[in-house]
Amino acid sequence: MAQRKLNHHDHLLAGLRKRNRDAQFQAYKQYSVAMLNTAIRIVGNKAEAEDVLQEAFLAAFTKIDKYKGDSTFGAWLRRIVVNKSINILQKRKVSLVPLDELPLDLSGEQVTESPDTPLWNIDQIMHAVNDLPDGYRVVFSLYLLEGYNHREISQILNISEGGSKSQYNRAKKKLREILTTPSYV
Template sequence: MEQKDDIYYIEKVLAGQTNYFSYIVERYQDVVFSIALKVLRNRDDAQEMAQESFIKAYKSLSSFKGTAKFSTWLYRITYNNCISELRKRKIHFASTDDVDLKDEAEEVNLDGIPEENRAKAIKEAMDRLPEDEYTLILLYYFEDQSVEEISKVTQLSESNTKVKLFRARKKLYTILNEMMKDELYTIL
């Protein structure tokens, strides 16, 4: 359904009804901004990069082939723009290979935490992840992108995407566990 909706609006824009592009911007602006913010770590830069990503997507819309989801294509544009900007600035960006993780995934029990606090805890834990891990978690769990789609966005092989996603999930669990222990310690 999402793919057909996007294709419908893309066809309208390509047919000259450019006002339909606002649907696309409205639909994807939060995730595009979130990816840019996590990679660039600056709100103003992220807003500018999100705008640039939509402009680039608009100008390149005729090159969208529809073989993958539009969202995958748009996230790829955003991610590439951000990485290019970082390279221009010569800012080092962390790799999951540099992170020392335990061999076993730790389970986090969030059942006793009210729903509104759960969302806050997960957001806070995700904010502690490096940008590449944050992006993987965001795309997989919150944007329902497949491993294949994520590999296209990040230009990693599918197997490398799976490994990095697994490591990111383990790291998120570790962060959440530490947060829960700290919270319990402060209560006691």
């Protein structure tokens, strides 16, 4: 089974390298939903995410020769989607606040959940994530939803690793605030 999947993957990549339209369509069918969801989580709206998706696939198809196979094609494509999404945010002039410029207490105290903490469904949580400020949402999405670590996020966003951790913790705090407002409970 693994050999068959590998052969399909190799066949798809060979087709992409030959600029074969059927291979491009197969790649689009296979990866578009996941990549669109990644873009939506970062840019915060479907219309811009669809633009990101088109740009990312176009870039992947035209620059397939730059794919060296160090990671899966899906991981390489996801990185393109993340970078294109971040470019959209930079055009919006989203700023991530450097850790050393924050006036707030960074004591690092852990917030413990009480037994009375309400539970939310996934739709409420995703809606609340979309309500986060762009900078918080980007770091939160990259870390928790896309699986990047803070070192990788700091490199992608050109911020310090501490800045990534701070943005993530602030995103969690803000998300908790959003979810505990009466309209979400």
